Amino acid sequence: MSTPPPRRPGLPPVAIVIGALFFIGLVGLMLYGVVRSGASDRDVLPSALIGKPAPEFVLPVLHDPSVQFGAADLRGAPYLINVWGSWCAACRDEHPVLTAFAQTKRVRVVGYNWRDEPEDALRWLDRYGNPFFVVVADKEGRYALDWGVAGAPESFLVDAQGQVRWKFTGPLTDEVVKTQLLPVLDTLERAQ
Amino acid sequence: MLPELGQILLVLALLVAILQSVLPLAGAQRGNAAWMAVARPASYAQLVLVAGAFALLTWAFVAQDFSVRYVAENSNSLLPMEFRFMAVWGSHEGSLLLWVLMLTVWSAAVALYSRALPETVVARVLGVIGLVSICFLSFMVFTSNPFDRLLPAPAEGRDLNPLLQDRGMMIHPPMLYVGYIGFVVPFAFAIAALLDGHIDVRWLRWSRPWTNIAWAFLTVGILLGSWWAYYELGWGGWWFWDPVENASFMPWLVGAALIHSQAATEKRGSFNSWTLLLAIAAFSLSLLGAFLVRSGVLTSVHSFAADPARGLFILAFLALVIGGSLLLYVLRAPRLEDGRPFAGASRETLLLLNNLLLTAACAMVLLGTLYPLLADALGLGKVSVGPPYFGLMFVLLMAPLVALIPFGPLTKWQRDNLGKPLKMLLPWAGLALVLAAIAYFMAPQGRLKTAAGVLAAAWVTLGTLRFIWTRVRANGRFTPEMTGMIIAHLGVAVFLVGALLVEAQNVLREVAMKPGQTVEVGAYRFEFQGVDEKEGPNYLSDRGHVQVFHNDRPLALLHPEKRAYASGGQVMTDAGIHAGVFADVLVSLGEPLGDDAWALRLHVKPFVRWVWAGALLMALGGLVTAGDRRFRRVREKSE
Numbered sequence: 069m070s071t072p073p074p075r076r077p078g079l080p081p082v083a084i085v086i087g088a089l090f091f092i093g094l095v096g097l098m099l100y101g102v103v104r105s106g107a108s109d110r111d112v113l114p115s116a117l118i119g120k121p122a123p124e125f126v127l128p129v130l131h132d133p134s135v136q137f138g139a140a141d142l143r144g145a146p147y148l149i150n151v152w153g154s155w156c157a158a159c160r161d162e163h164p165v166l167t168a169f170a171q172t173k174r175v176r177v178v179g180y181n182w183r184d185e186p187e188d189a190l191r192w193l194d195r196y197g198n199p200f201f202v203v204v205a206d207k208e209g210r211y212a213l214d215w216g217v218a219g220a221p222e223s224f225l226v227d228a229q230g231q232v233r234w235k236f237t238g239p240l241t242d243e244v245v246k247t248q249l250l251p252v253l254d255t256l257e258r259a260q
Numbered sequence: 261m262l263p264e265l266g267q268i269l270l271v272l273a274l275l276v277a278i279l280q281s282v283l284p285l286a287g288a289q290r291g292n293a294a295w296m297a298v299a300r301p302a303s304y305a306q307l308v309l310v311a312g313a314f315a316l317l318t319w320a321f322v323a324q325d326f327s328v329r330y331v332a333e334n335s336n337s338l339l340p341m342e343f344r345f346m347a348v349w350g351s352h353e354g355s356l357l358l359w360v361l362m363l364t365v366w367s368a369a370v371a372l373y374s375r376a377l378p379e380t381v382v383a384r385v386l387g388v389i390g391l392v393s394i395c396f397l398s399f400m401v402f403t404s405n406p407f408d409r410l411l412p413a414p415a416e417g418r419d420l421n422p423l424l425q426d427r428g429m430m431i432h433p434p435m436l437y438v439g440y441i442g443f444v445v446p447f448a449f450a451i452a453a454l455l456d457g458h459i460d461v462r463w464l465r466w467s468r469p470w471t472n473i474a475w476a477f478l479t480v481g482i483l484l485g486s487w488w489a490y491y492e493l494g495w496g497g498w499w500f501w502d503p504v505e506n507a508s509f510m511p512w513l514v515g516a517a518l519i520h521s522q523a524a525t526e527k528r529g530s531f532n533s534w535t536l537l538l539a540i541a542a543f544s545l546s547l548l549g550a551f552l553v554r555s556g557v558l559t560s561v562h563s564f565a566a567d568p569a570r571g572l573f574i575l576a577f578l579a580l581v582i583g584g585s586l587l588l589y590v591l592r593a594p595r596l597e598d599g600r601p602f603a604g605a606s607r608e609t610l611l612l613l614n615n616l617l618l619t620a621a622c623a624m625v626l627l628g629t630l631y632p633l634l635a636d637a638l639g640l641g642k643v644s645v646g647p648p649y650f651g652l653m654f655v656l657l658m659a660p661l662v663a664l665i666p667f668g669p670l671t672k673w674q675r676d677n678l679g680k681p682l683k684m685l686l687p688w689a690g691l692a693l694v695l696a697a698i699a700y701f702m703a704p705q706g707r708l709k710t711a712a713g714v715l716a717a718a719w720v721t722l723g724t725l726r727f728i729w730t731r732v733r734a735n736g737r738f739t740p741e742m743t744g745m746i747i748a749h750l751g752v753a754v755f756l757v758g759a760l761l762v763e764a765q766n767v768l769r770e771v772a773m774k775p776g777q778t779v780e781v782g783a784y785r786f787e788f789q790g791v792d793e794k795e796g797p798n799y800l801s802d803r804g805h806v807q808v809f810h811n812d813r814p815l816a817l818l819h820p821e822k823r824a825y826a827s828g829g830q831v832m833t834d835a836g837i838h839a840g841v842f843a844d845v846l847v848s849l850g851e852p853l854g855d856d857a858w859a860l861r862l863h864v865k866p867f868v869r870w871v872w873a874g875a876l877l878m879a880l881g882g883l884v885t886a887g888d889r890r891f892r893r894v895r896e897k898s899e
Contacts (some may be wrong), residue, residue, distance in 0.1 A: 079590060091582070095575070095578075097637060101633050123330050
C-alpha cells in the first residue's frame with residue numbers, strides 16, 4: 069500500500085453503469101420474487117374457467133360406484149368442488165378448514181377424489197371425517213384435464229347456473245376462506 | 261434444558277463471529293497486531309460452539325425430543341436410527357446449521373493452515389469469513405432457530421420427507437455445502453487482496469488448493485444429487501435443469517473457470533483482476549443458490565418451504581455481501597498490477613476462452629433459471645424454461661470448450677505457434693473422427709448423438725494422451741498439479757460418453773404385464789413374476805419381482821417398490837435397478853391394473869454410470885491438484 073503502482077484509468081464508466089443496473093435489476097427481481105412467494109396464488113395459472121360454464125363430468129360415486137353422478141345433478145344451487153386424494157399431504161392440512169366451512173352449510177361441498185384408490189380414499193375419509201355432500205371418484209383423471217387441475221388440492225366455486233366463479237390452487241386456509249371465498253359467495257347470494 | 265443450551269451456543273457463536281470480523285479487520289487496517297491475533301482463536305472458538313450446537317440438535321433427534329419443533333416436524337418414532345442423524349439437515353433450520361458448521365470448519369482450517377501467510381492477510385481473510393458467519397448466524401438466530409420449542413410436546417412427530425429417507429441423500433447436502441462454502445476462502449482472499457490493494461502471487465498460490473478442494477466437493481455433491489434423483493425419483497433421468505440443480509451448477513461452472521484462471525494468474529500474473537472477480541462471483545453464486553433454494557422465490561421439486569420473512573432477510577444479506585464486494589472491486593481493482601503481456605496464440609488466450617465459455621454457460625443457466633420469475637414480474641404470463649432451452653444452449657457453449665481442451669496443455673504460456681499443437685493433434689483428431697464414424701454405423705438408434713458423443717470423448721481422451729506422451733518423451737516430471745489436470749480432463753471425456761450415449765441409446769417401454777409374461781427390450785428380456793406386500797420399518801410397500809435376462813442369461817432379479825409411509829403423504833416409487841458398467845436396467849412399478857396385471861416401466865440406460873464416473877474423476881483431479889506440494893511452499897520462496 070505504501071507505493072501504489074502507477075494509476076491506470078479505472079473501469080470504463082459504461083461497464084460500471086451496466087454492471088450496477090444489472091445488479092439492481094437482479095436484486096429488484098429477487099425482491100419481487102420474495103414478496104410474491106408469500107402470496108397464496110403465486111403458482112396459480114389464471115384459470116381460464118372463471119366465468120365459463122363448469123366442465124361436464126359423469127363419474128361413479130365413491131361410496132357406491134354403481135351410482136353415476138355428474139355436473140348436471142348439481143345445477144340449481146351453488147357448490148364448492150374440492151379436488152383431493154388420500155395420497156396428498158396438503159389435502160390433509162386443508163381438511164379441517166374445509167370441514168369447518170362445510171359445517172356452515174352455506175353451499176354444498178362436493179369431493180372430487182382424483183387419481184386415488186377407492187379403498188384408500190374411503191379409509192382416509194373414515195380417519196379424517198367426511199364433510200362432503202357427495203364424493204365422486206375420478207381414478208384415471210378423466211375429467212381433471214377439462215377442469216385444468218394441475219395438482220391437489222384445488223377448489224372451484226360453481227354458481228347455481230353452473231358457471232365457475234372462483235378457483236383456488238393449494239390448501240385452503242381460514243384466511244383464504246375469509247378473504248376470498250366468502251366475499252365471492254356473498255356477491256353470489258346477493259345476486260339471487 | 262439441552263435445546264436451550266444449543267440456542268445459547270448459537271448466540272455465543274454469533275458474538276464470537278462479530279469479534280472474529282471486527283477486530284482483525286480493523287487491526288489489519290491500522291496495523292494493530294494484538295487485534296489481528298484475535299482472528300485465529302476466535303475462529304477455533306466458533307467451530308467449537310457451532311459443533312456443540314449441532315451435536316445437541318443431533319441428540320434431540322436421536323433421543324426423539326418432540327418438544328423441539330424442528331424435531332417434531334422432521335422425524336417420528338418409527339424413523340430408523342440412521343435416518344435420525346440425517347434428519348438433522350432434512351429441512352431448512354437444520355440444514356442452515358449444517359451450513360454454518362461447514363463455514364466454521366473452513367474458517368478453522370484456514371486458521372490452522374495459514375501459518376505461512378503474513379498476519380495482515382490472515383486477519384483479513386478470517387475477518388471476511390467472520391462477516392459471512394455473522395450473516396448466517398444472525399439469520400439462524402433471528403428467523404430460523406432450530407431449537408424452538410413446541411409446547412406442549414406432541415406425542416408423535418410428523419416424519420421426515422420420505423423422499424429424503426435414503427442413504428445417498430444422507431451425504432449429498434454435506435458434500436454440497438462443503439463445496440458451496442469452500443468458495444468462501446477464495447472469496448475472502450479476493451476481498452483481502454482488494455482491501456490491501458495488491459495481489460501477492462504467494463497468497464494466490466496458497467489459495468489455489470482451497471478452490472480446488474471446494475470445487476471437488478461441490479462436484480461430488482452435485483453428482484450425489486443427480487444419482488439420488490436418478491434412482492429415488494424413478495424417472496430414469498439424471499439431470500432435470502431444475503432450479504435447485506441449477507443453483508448448485510452455477511457456482512460449479514464459475515468455480516471451474518476460477519480454477520483455470522487462478523492457475524494463469526499464479527503462474528503468469530495474467531488477468532489477476534478477472535480472477536478476483538471470478539472468486540467473488542463463485543461465492544456470490546453459492547449465496548444466490550442458497551437464497552433461491554430457501555426463499556421459495558422459485559418453485560422446484562426439492563426446495564424448502566417458503567417464508568417471505570426469511571426470504572427478505574437473506575436477500576438483504578445477499579445484496580449487502582455481493583453489492584459490497586462488487587463495489588469494493590470497482591473501486592480497487594483498477595489499481596492492481598498488470599500481468600505479463602501475452603500473445604494471441606498462447607495458453608493464456610486459451611484459458612481466457614475457457615473462462616468466457618464457462619461464464620457464458622453460467623449466465624445462460626442463470627437467465628434460464630430466473631426467466632420464469634422475470635416473465636411473471638413483467639406480466640408476460642407464466643412460463644417454464646425446460647430442457648429444450650438448457651440442452652441446446654449448453655451444447656452450443658460446451659462444444660467449443662470440449663474442442664479446445666486438448667490444446668490447452670500443449671500450448672505454451674505467453675507466446676506459441678498454434679501450428680505446432682495443431683500438427684501434434686491432427687492425427688488424433690482423424691482417429692477420433694474414424695471412431696465416431698464406426699459408432700455411427702454400429703449404433704442401433706440415435707446415430708448422430710452417439711457419433712457426437714464418441715467423437716467428443718475420443719478427441720478429449722486422445723488429445724490428453726498426446727500431452728502425456730509429449731511429456732514422457734521429454735522426460736518431464738508429472739507434478740500432482742499436472743496429474744490432476746490429466747485426470748480431470750479424462751473425467752470430462754468419460755462424462756461425455758455417459759451424457760451423450762445415454763441420451764442416444766436409452767430405451768423406455770411402458771407395458772402392462774401379468775405374472776409370467778415376458779417383454780423383450782433390445783438384448784434384454786423382462787419376466788414379471790408378480791407383486792407382493794412387504795413391511796418396512798416405517799412403511800408398507802407393494803414389491804414387484806422382475807427377472808431380467810441379458811442375451812438369455814439371467815442377469816438380475818429386480819424389486820421395484822411402491823411405498824406408502826406410515827406417516828401418510830404421497831406414495832413413493834422406488835425403482836429396481838441393476839447397475840452395469842455398460843448399461844443400467846431399471847424397472848419401476850406403476851399402477852395395478854386389476855386381475856394381477858401391473859403397469860411397469862422398463863428402462864435400459866446404456867453408459868449412464870459414466871456420467872457419475874466422469875464427475876468423480878473431475879473431483880479426483882481437483883483433489884490431486886490440491887495436493888501439490890508446491891502450493892504449501894509459501895514461506896521458503898518468499899524469503
